Amino acid sequence: MDEDKKKKAKKEAMEWIKSIVFAIVVAILIKTFIFNTTYVLGSSMYPTLQERDRLFTNKITMYFSKPDRGDIVVLKAPDNPDKDYIKRVVGIEGDIIEIKNGSVYLNEQLLEEKYIGEGAYTHTYDKSYWEVPEGYVFVLGDNREEGASKDSRSFGCIPVDTIKGKADFRYFPFNDRFGKLK
The missing domain is CATH 1.20.5 (Single alpha-helices involved in coiled-coils or other helix-helix interfaces)
Incomplete structure (x- = not known):
């Protein structure tokens, strides 16, 4: 027994x-x-995202579709392979992006950006005009203060295949910012 x-x-x-x-x-x-979690460090996406926000990043959508304008994406940092950046897609292949007098123009039309701070001024660095090639996107941080975001203004358009996923849900903190990202 x-x-x-x-x-x-x-x-x-x-x-x-x-x-x-x-x-x-x-x-x-x-x-x-399928998905991953992302921890926000820094203020490059302020006011949309704040330091220490935690997000769900949807990877599976990247297998079936390309990112679209307005999507918040996590990408491999072009200037540091050990880092990821989180940015907003402003232009997709075929688009022309121009920054004039602190405003972003998409295909010669002023881009309406409700997600950036009131009166935000978009600074430029070496360039102010980009044509987005096939298989690439143009990304910007929502924080447009000078030097606040490393994005396509510094490193140019990024290949779609460097995008790791689309951030679409904030699961922490549990306050009025909890929920689907806009």
């Missing part, structure tokens, strides 16, 4: 180990292919 208890305990332990391993594999697959 004692031998039966040992076999039963061993069998139960193996079932637990299998269940735990299965759960870990599923979690890794979800994190790798």
